[in-house]
Amino acid sequence: DAGVIQSPRHEVTEMGQEVTLRCKPISGHDYLFWYRQTMMRGLELLIYFNNNVPIDDSGMPEDRFSAKMPNASFSTLKIQPSEPRDSAVYFCASSSTTGRGSINEQFFGPGTRLTVL
Amino acid sequence: KQEVTQIPAALSVPEGENLVLNCSFTDSAIYNLQWFRQDPGKGLTSLLLIQSSQREQTSGRLNASLDKSSGRSTLYIAASQPGDSATYLCAVGNDYKLSFGAGTTVTVRA
Numbered sequence: 048d049a050g051v052i053q054s055p056r057h058e059v060t061e062m063g064q065e066v067t068l069r070c071k072p073i074s075g076h077d078y079l080f081w082y083r084q085t086m087m088r089g090l091e092l093l094i095y096f097n098n099n100v101p102i103d104d105s106g107m108p109e110d111r112f113s114a115k116m117p118n119a120s121f122s123t124l125k126i127q128p129s130e131p132r133d134s135a136v137y138f139c140a141s142s143s144t145t146g147r148g149s150i151n152e153q154f155f156g157p158g159t160r161l162t163v164l
Numbered sequence: 165k166q167e168v169t170q171i172p173a174a175l176s177v178p179e180g181e182n183l184v185l186n187c188s189f190t191d192s193a194i195y196n197l198q199w200f201r202q203d204p205g206k207g208l209t210s211l212l213l214i215q216s217s218q219r220e221q222t223s224g225r226l227n228a229s230l231d232k233s234s235g236r237s238t239l240y241i242a243a244s245q246p247g248d249s250a251t252y253l254c255a256v257g258n259d260y261k262l263s264f265g266a267g268t269t270v271t272v273r274a
Contacts (some may be wrong), residue, residue, distance in 0.1 A: 064232070089267070090255075138208070
């Protein structure tokens with residue numbers, strides 16, 4: 048398996064532009080997570096999906112952020128309009144359930160480094 | 165809200181020395197605990213996962229222990245090598261979500 052795939056790996060954009068980050072989870076995993084990592088705040092969970100359904104989006108910072116998972120093999124995180132404070136590394140991760148009320152290891156993608164000028 | 169603390173924030177040791185990395189958490193009602201490694205500018209690599217019913221997990225030179233009652237986990241790395249230099253992150257699982265510590269940055273000197 049290729050692992051979790053994210054694109055693009057680097058994105059530089061200007062304030063006010065729309066940004067779309069993409070993720071392909073590991074095949075067979077039914078949980079998908081979006082995280083953001085900054086020096087100031089560390090790793091923060093933004094939103095997660097189970098079987099393509101958003102379960103908890105309490106970490107999404109503002110209405111400018113939205114995420115979708117149209118099918119089991121694809122998810123997007125969109126920022127519109129982008130602002131300089133959105134500059135960070137965005138990670139996607141996937142996992143499967145143990146069947147006993149918890150999840151197995153989370154596997155992370157390589158991340159997308161976003162710079163908003 | 166789960167709070168995860170890792171001490172120390174940074175550690176420098178000579179090659180061959182054993183490493184001890186500490187993680188503490190405030191809410192003991194956890195599902196599992198996961199240790200990750202992150203190299204500069206890279207993603208996270210899963211090292212070990214301990215389910216709440218387990219006391220420890222081992223993989224090669226790595227051993228992680230879990231004491232839920234005291235809210236602590238320790239990652240031991242035996243006979244450290246320069247290639248072990250990285251940031252190590254502890255993540256505690258509650259209700260399908262992971263809460264991360266800030267990490268311990270390890271430097272192993274050759």
